[in-house]
Amino acid sequence: MKLIVDRITDEAPGIRSFRLVHPAGKPLPAYTPGAHVDITVPGGIVRQYSLCSDPADLSAYLIAVKLEPASRGGSRSLHADVKTGNTLEVGEPRNLFALEPSAPEHLLFGAGIGITPLLNMAYALNAQGARYTLHYFARSAADAAFSGLLAGQPFADNVRFHYAVQPDAIDGALDACLAAAASGGAAHVYTCGPGPFMDKVVARAAHGRAEDAIHLEHFQADPVSAAGENHAFEVKLASSGQLLAVPPGVTLVDVLARAGIQIDTSCREGICGTCIVPVLEGEPDHRDHCLSKKEKAANDQICACVSRSRTAQLVLDL
């Protein structure tokens, strides 16, 4: 889709929101809470951004972008180059961070710019009358994007702000938030924010809670997890029986492309889920951040842009 930027707002220092509308004023495609879109920034780079507006309002999509000091071009270009009235190429919404409809209660933990998908979820949970609490960790109210919105109705009764919590006090603060859940370990936990913050949320939430009741959203690949040892392996294409060697240092998508099989990619960092390929045999070495633990354990799909193989051969349903 080509969408028009009709409003740009500074939400907090270094965080700017962009409201995107259809050029002819038509409604935008519907999506479920927690979804994100691919945005092609003016330099041509594609990045994923969560939708943070009300999912029931399809007159516009809102995204919020933090200017990252180490930006590889995505946030820098959006902040520096995009003006009101510009057109941006925006992909269809996709959701790898969906709310679990059967959960009796939802606990949302956001830090920094990680608030964006959680705000989108909060709109939907309010509309459903669901039981939820949004815990928002930030340095200060001034640094917390959308804090004014979240402090007002209809959110205020379900939002708790945690400002200036020191690193050594975060575990205790998280434990108190988790202990306050009326449904105890049955409450589903959702988190988005910097990697170390999400790691803490996952670790604390894992006490007395099933793994599939913890949901997280990554927006930047962790270079350590994407690295690992790059052993050679072989893939077999189920439809033709063709064998392809995947040497160390070469990705599965690139090997497939050289064999004439184009797999769509977007982030190429294991975040967006565009490149997922079904697996029939073998055990993938999952290095992505988009499949859930349960999906990874099933070993029946692989993110072909970053993941490799623990077995000598993978049979792909291609």
Ligand code: FES
């Ligand atoms: S291209 Fe985004 S996960 Fe592979």
